[in-house]
Each structure stands twice: as structure tokens, then as C-alpha cells.
Amino acid sequence: MNKALILCFLLVSPTLWGQIKLAKVKYSGGGDWYANKTSLPNLINFCNSNLPLKLSSTPETVELSSKQLFNYPFIHLTGHGNVIFNDSEVKNLRTYLLGGGFLHIDDNYGLDAYIRREMKKVFPALDFVELPYSHAIYHQAYNFPKGLPKIHEHDGKPAQGFGLIFKGRLICFYSYESDLGNGWEDVGTYTDPVEKHQEALKMGANIIQYAFSNP
Numbered sequence: 001m002n003k004a005l006i007l008c009f010l011l012v013s014p015t016l017w018g019q020i021k022l023a024k025v026k027y028s029g030g031g032d033w034y035a036n037k038t039s040l041p042n043l044i045n046f047c048n049s050n051l052p053l054k055l056s057s058t059p060e061t062v063e064l065s066s067k068q069l070f071n072y073p074f075i076h077l078t079g080h081g082n083v084i085f086n087d088s089e090v091k092n093l094r095t096y097l098l099g100g101g102f103l104h105i106d107d108n109y110g111l112d113a114y115i116r117r118e119m120k121k122v123f124p125a126l127d128f129v130e131l132p133y134s135h136a137i138y139h140q141a142y143n144f145p146k147g148l149p150k151i152h153e154h155d156g157k158p159a160q161g162f163g164l165i166f167k168g169r170l171i172c173f174y175s176y177e178s179d180l181g182n183g184w185e186d187v188g189t190y191t192d193p194v195e196k197h198q199e200a201l202k203m204g205a206n207i208i209q210y211a212f213s214n215p
Contacts, residue, residue, distance in 0.1 A: 020055050022208075023062040023069075025077040025103075029084035034061075035108050036078055039184035046201040047208055051141055055208075064089035069096050074211050078106045078181050083114040090121045097122070097164075102211035103172040106181045109154045119164065119172070128162035128174055137161070137173060140206040140213075151200045152179035152192055169214065173207055180204055 024040055026033050040059040048054055059076075062069050065088040069075070075096075077083075085093070097103060105115055116128065131137065131147070138144040138161075148161035159178035163170045182190050183200020 020053075021058075021060050021072055022055060022074045022076065023060040023072040025075050026061050026063045027077070027079075027083055028063075028065070028086045028089055029082075032079050032081070032108075033077070035080060036181035036185055038186045038189070039078075039181040040076060042186065043184045043201060043204045043208070047205050051205055051209055053209070053212060064093050066092070069093075070099070070101070072101070074102050074104070074208060076104045076106065077115075078108045078111070080108050080110045081114065083111065083118050085118045085121055090118075094122050097171040098166065101171075104207055104211075105172065105174040106179070107174070107176045108179060108181055112176060115174070123164060123166070126164050126166065128164060131161045131163050131170075131173075135161075135163075136214075137163075137170070137206055137210045140209040142202040142206055144203060144206070148175055148178050149196075149199045149203055150178055151183035151196050152190060154179070170210075173210075175203075175207075178203075 022040060022044060024033070041057070044055050044057055044059060048057070060072065062072060062075065064085065069092055093103070105111075107115070119128070133145060133147040138147055148159040150159040154177070157177045160176045162174040162176060164172040180200045180203060183192060183197050184204055187194055187197050
């Protein structure tokens with residue numbers, strides 16, 4: 001079945017609520033793809049409590065080269081340093097995104113130069129563009145009039161939200177210098193205040209709601 005059709009079916013079929021699974025991406029080489037172990041479970045619980053969408057409470061792990069990639073309408077990639085996609089991963093990820101899948105990349109600090117290089121392999125003709133504050137991803141269940149929130153401080157740079165857009169559709173959202181994943185983790189994991197934890201969860205919920213509303 002065409003991936004876009006699968007996504008539409010998930011959106012309109014209440015019988016599948018609770019069965020829709022999200023996944024963290026395991027890439028073949030480079031950085032620590034497994035970082036922020038409690039982030040996705042916490043985000044899923046928040047979404048299930050605050051959005052008209054019910055997700056499986058346990059996120060999965062998926063390799064980019066696997067056929068299982070197409071079982072997940074939303075995938076999340078993070079890490080601190082070098083990321084390497086092999087040829088199989090590049091091809092599979094391109095097919096997934098063109099077919100209706102959605103990728104969220106979260107810079108866990110130190111990811112930027114590497115993920116831009118690897119995503120250029122996936123879409124040589126596309127560049128990341130900074131999304132305006134008026135973009136719908138900032139105005140879903142929660143309103144972020146100033147765009148991507150700054151959650152965890154590293155080096156004083158502002159948080160920025162970038163996207164890859166193919167034929168008018170946002171297929172990948174890249175949160176840079178925000179560190180949403182740190183904010184999603186259990187309260188007390190970092191020294192950030194509870195208010196930042198809530199802000200990160202709300203922005204994460206916006207990303208998921210946008211992805212499921214725009215297949």
C-alpha cells in the first residue's frame with residue numbers, strides 16, 4: 001500500500017488509536033542515536049493526554065535501511081556528533097519521506113554539520129530552509145508566536161526550526177539549538193526548570209500533530 005494512503009488511513013480510523021507507533025532512528029554509523037532514552041516515551045504520554053490522538057505508549061527503534069521503516073508514520077532522529085548514512089539508508093529514507101512519512105531531527109548539540117551533509121545525500125536538490133514564525137507547525141494545539149523555543153542552553157545561539165520541503169510539503173523538521181529531546185526527558189535529568197520541560201513537550205506535541213494532520 002502507498003505510504004501516503006497508509007497515513008491517511010491512520011488519521012481517519014479510530015480503531016487504530018493506540019496502535020500507531022512512533023520510532024527512534026538507528027543509523028549505521030557515527031553519533032549516539034540512542035541518546036535521551038526517556039524523551040519519546042514522555043512525549044507520547046503527553047500527546048495521549050493532551051491531543052485527540054492515541055499513540056502506542058512504547059516507541060520502537062528502527063534502522064533506516066529496514067523495511068520496517070514504513071510501519072511508522074513518524075520517526076525521530078537525534079545525536080550529539082557525526083552521523084553517517086550508507087547507500088541503503090539513503091535510498092530507503094528518500095522513499096519513506098516521498099511516500100508520506102515524516103522525519104523529526106533534533107540537534108542534541110554537535111549534530112548540525114553532519115546531519116546537513118547526510119540529508120544532502122538523501123535529497124541533493126533540497127536545502128534546509130528556516131521556517132517563519134507564522135508556519136503552522138508553531139500554531140497547532142499550542143501557540144509559539146516566536147517560533148522554536150530555546151530549551152537547553154549550550155553556547156548562546158538562538159533556537160531555529162528548519163525544514164525540508166518537497167513540492168510544498170514539509171517532509172522533515174529539524175530543531176536546531178533548542179534541544180527539545182533534553183526537555184522531553186524526565187524532570188530532574190537536567191537542571192532546566194520545569195517550565196522548560198512543559199514548553200518542550202508542547203512544541204513536541206505540535207510537531208506530532210502537524211505531521212499527522214499533513215500527510
